[in-house]
Structures are given as C-alpha cells and as structure tokens.
Amino acid sequence: MIEVRVQTGDFDLGAEVARLRAGDARIGAVVTFVGTVRDMNDGDAVAELELEHYPGMTERSLQDIVERARARWPLYGALVVHRVGPMLPLDQIVLVACSAAHRGEAFAACEFIMDYLKTDAPFWKKEQTPNGARWVDARVSDDAARAKWAVAG
Structure with missing residues (x-):
C-alpha cells in the first residue's frame, strides 16, 4: 500500500498500521513516526498551531x-497522513x-x-502564543537533516 493523505481530522495509529500491514506476510518491519503539537516553541507557550497548505x-x-524513498529502498508500503487546520x-x-x-x-x-x-512539502505553520499569532520559520536543523541524504532536488 502506498498512500498519501492530507486531512483535518485525527488519525488512529493502530488502525493505520493495520491497514499498512494488511496481512502481507513479506513484511518483517514496520516503522512509524508520529509528530505532535508541543506546548512550547522558541521559549513561548503555544496555545494552538494552525497548518495551512495548497x-x-x-x-x-x-x-x-x-516515490523518492521507494526508489532508494525496497519498501512494501509507505503511508503519509498529514493534518491541516487548527490543532x-x-x-x-x-x-x-x-x-x-x-x-x-x-x-x-x-x-x-x-x-x-519538513523541507519540501508546502505547509505553513502559525502559532498562537501569549504575545499573539506568529508564523513559524523554517529551521536550519531541518535543512541539515535533509542534506545528510545527499540527494539533489
């Protein structure tokens, strides 16, 4: 299964992993990453995070x-679910x-x-803090993480 979804609603990690595995006996490993909203960023409390996209x-x-990942590694499945809207x-x-x-x-x-x-997908983040709303800038650390793969483009 190869699937990409952008949605406003939450997702169920267990249900998503079960769908990815779907009785495929070839699979010996499933690795997941779940990103969550933090209550602090750059020293300020965050009351809400809003993600916008095209x-x-x-x-x-x-x-x-x-597809770039599939070209590099022999994957049986890949799933990306990204939420947008207020969180x-x-x-x-x-x-x-x-x-x-x-x-x-x-x-x-x-x-x-x-x-x-983190570097290539067109998402924009706005945080609500005690000092008002602010857009979140790209991080140098995200660029460095991407650069370690030494892939152009």
Missing part, C-alpha cells in the same frame, strides 16, 4: 517524496509509516520521508 500541490509533493498541544500532526522486509530499510525510508517532508 490542496493538490501538497499531496503531489508528498507523493513525490514517497492543540498534544494533538497528532503527522504520521509517516514504512513497511519493508527488514528494519534497516524501513527505518531509513521513514526518516528520509520525514526529513524531506
């Missing part, structure tokens, strides 16, 4: 990132899940997808 463009970007601290934002015969490929592909998602 419908259509965002899904195509995520699909391209997954509160502790809410789930993103799920990346990869299945493969072995854990090495699944771990690497999951990390690769997340590193590229």
